[in-house]
Amino acid sequence: MEIKKTKFDSYCLNGIAEGCKYCVKGEKLVLFVTGICKRNCWYCSLSNKRKNKDVIFANERKCKNIKELFEEVKESRATSAGITGGDPLLFLPRTIKFASELKKRFGKEFHIHIYLPTKFVTAEKLEKLSKVVDEVRFHPEFLINKNTINEDVKKISLAGLFWNKPNIGIELPLLPDKKEEVVNFILKIKDYIGFVNLNEFELSDTNFNIITKNYNLNRGGYVAKGSLEAGRWILDELRRKKVNLKVHLCTAELKNQHQFRNRLKKHKFLPYGKRTEDGTVIYLIVKKKLRGKRKFYDKRKNRTILSEDVARKLLEKPGKYKIIRVEEFPTYDRIEVESGEI
Secondary structure (H helix, E strand, O other): EEEEEEOOOOEEEEEOOHHHHHHHOOOOEEEEEEOHHHHHHHOOOOOOOOOOOOEEEEEEEEEEHHHHHHHHHHHHOOOOEEEOOHHHHHHHHHHHHHHHHHHHHHHHOOOOEEEEEEOOOOOOHHHHHOOOEEEEEEEEEOOOOOOHHHHHHHHHHHHHOOOHHEEEEEEEEHHHHEEEEEEEHHHHHHOOOOOEEEEEOOOOOOOHHHHHOOOOOOOOOOEEHHHHHHHHHHHHHHHOOOOEEEEEOHHHHHHHHHHHHHHHOOOOHHHHHHHHOOHHHEEEOOOOOOOOOOOEEEEEOEEEOOHHHHHHHOOOOOHHHHOOEEEEEEEEEEOOOEEOOO
């Protein structure tokens, strides 16, 4: 067995899970079914607008219904989805409805994986999910309560009744001071799972205080120092012990420089925009409604997007129109990266 660095700046032992293959190419839609969770993990990285709130998001789009979910799938050109929360089991009928509708609309080959805290896992719930979900990823509880280890193993082992082993895994944050505990848990659970995902530990607005109090930061101030090294150590220990699992060290660099950028590059954008190498889109706009050919009115942001030739002609009439060059994400929220008058 050999530890390999992937072309998307992560590390793996024996390869990566099927769901991850879609993710790194930017093809996974993130379906956030609720922000409600009963675990209260101190390391949780959910934002304030989602944590402990019963809201639904498809990528950056807040959704009220299935129709809006379908629109986001089409606009992001997703070929698959990852269902997350919060805890999807707390709203199981909703979770199953959304997953089943995705399968009906986009076909059985539309790959779906789901993230499940172990707290409320039962065989009955897993059986229902297995009808519409291709891959299950468990968040064990032992990192916040070491007394749950045996219960975590028992609940995760139930998945083998409904999924094949390669489609069952665990996902863990790489806490630098918990690497020995992580290896020990993997050794306990290895006969019931096919893969392990280890996520480099990143800062967020909800875990900021506790992380900055207990850890140093590196890499631009948003990653816990020692997290990547802990992941490499875990990979090496599992290689040395000849653990026959797919183990993936998912780095912050993969998420921010590869997965997110690839998703931006796949996302549809508005007429007359020009996509950059980073996946952002540049528009020439006037902040009012204009009529005519080679113009597109964006009612959501109350602006008219101009073709280059129309913008050039308008610039020949000094003072009549204020034309602005805007660079932004093509995602539903269309966050601006840069803007300025030309």
